[in-house]
Each structure stands twice: as structure tokens, then as C-alpha cells.
Amino acid sequence: MNRLYFFKHEANLKTTELVEPDPSLMGAKVTIQSNASTKNDSIPPELLSKMSGERIEHLHRTLKAKVGQEIKLVGLNLGLFRGQIINLDQQSVTIEITNEDASSSNKATHPRIELWIAACRPQTAKKILEGAVCFGIERIKFFNASLTEKSYLDAQLFLQKEFIHHLALGLSQSMSYFTIPEIEILPYLPKPLETSSTTLEEIPYYYLLSKEGSKSLHSPTIKKQLQKGPNHLQVFIFGPERGLTAEEELLFKNGGARAISLVHSTLRLENAVIAALALIHSAANA
Secondary structure, X not given: OOOEEEOHHHHOOXXXXXXXXXXXXXXXXXXXXXXXXXXXXXXXXXXXXXXXXHHHHHHHHOOOOOOOOEEEEEEOOOEEEEEEEEEXXXXXEEEEEEEEOOOOOOOOXXXXXXXXXXXXXHHHHHHHHHHHHHHXXXXXXXXXXXXXXXHHHHOHHHHOOOHHHHHHHHHHHHOOOOOOOEXXXXXXXXXXXXOOOOOHHHOOEEEEEOOOOOEEOOOHHHHHHHOOOOOOEEEEEEOOOOOOOHHHHHHHHHOOOEEEEOOOOOOOHHHHHHHHHHHHXXXXXX
């Protein structure tokens, strides 16, 4: 973990969640307490306590932190900052925010990305969450398909919102992003091109990752679409490890999704997602 993340309530902030950092946060004090029981409507108390304890342990064991030391901070949904440790013991830490980090991003130059991913093993989903969030994605939809194990979406990772922990860990590594993406759990196959958009420019591009895709993610045609600009949402659909059925692929294609290939070999799902995101960012910024 290159940065220490914190939640809005840990800095006793009343500001709303932001897209760009708020200069008024300078001088705010962030207090993280091990076994914290502070009420947070979006995070179960047991999970919040676990996340707090891990961060305190990380400061002591990994960073060998001391009072007076400067540290990088990720304010989840707030911004990237630098701070100074003003109090540290085995149970808590208090850090004063000194300035906004110059590397703070969520800038308009990055593509708008949404992922639709078929239900997968919880361990695989954790890897996807921690890796994908480093690319500034807006939303992930995990969905059930015919050949998925239906119990995967009933895992503690989703029911107990443990995915928040893995998103926070991923953002701590990113050095660029601070916004937690939306996570949706769908017990059914989502339908593409159901949109409230009123203009052609607002309609998302849908891509179905498939070995049968007529175009590659590397192709000039696809790269051109990826360069449409930061206001154009790009949705990428990943089937389960056993694949989508022919009927499911047809449903996506008939809905407007374009089948594209990634590589000739078969990749693990978590590797396919990260490889695709790296190519998408490279193409969008070419």
C-alpha cells in the first residue's frame, strides 16, 4: 500500500463527496482508531473495524511510521493529499492534512469505463476489484449467466460489502484516483442499450469480449471509438470462465454490443479484465 486511505467521517468532514479535491480540507485532522465503532451507514461495523485495524498495523509494521513523518493519503471520494502524523500509538493515528497531492487525478482526460462481469469466484472478484479500480472505472456490474455458479453472488464479499475494502486497497495503490466506483449485483443477465440518453452522443458504446470477435481491441477502428472523448461511456462485457452461451452472446449482439477479441489465448478472467483496461487506457490516450 503506497498510501493510507481514509473515509470522510474519519476526518470529521461535513463536506459532500467530491469529484475534485476541496482546498478547504487543508488542515483537517484524520483520526483512524483500531476497532473503531463509528457509525457509517455504507459500511457494516465489523468491516469498518477490520479496515481500521489493518491500517494501524500497516503503519507500524510496513511503514515503520513515526510522529512527525509525512505520509500520502487517499481521501475516498475526496481527493489525494499529503499529511503529517501528529499522534501515533498501537490503537490509533492522527494525521493532519498539509496539502493536496500534485498527482491528484480523476481528470477528464481519462476514458469513462463501465465493466459488466459475469459472476466469478470471490477470490477472483477480489483481484478484479483491486486491479480495475486503478484505472478510474465508474461502475462494475456483476451478473449471473447460464454457466455461472449462482452462489458466487451470495458470497460475503458482496452481501457484507467487503468489496469496499478491496476497492480502498486498490485506490491506495493507484497514485491517481480516489473515487470508489459503483458496484451493482445482478441475479440476471443485463440488457445492453437500455439507456435514458436522449442524444446519440450520450449513448454508450458496448463491447463484448469474445474470442470470436471480428475486430481486436488493438484494431484502428476500435481505438478510434475509444478516443471519442471523456464524456462518452464505454461498457465492456466479460463472460464467465465457462463462457456465455450462444443465445446470451446473440442477446448482447442484438442489443448493440460489438464483439471484440483481446488475445488469441485464453486468459484467466482477472487477467483478461486488467489486460483489457490497460489497452483501453493506452488507446484512449494515444
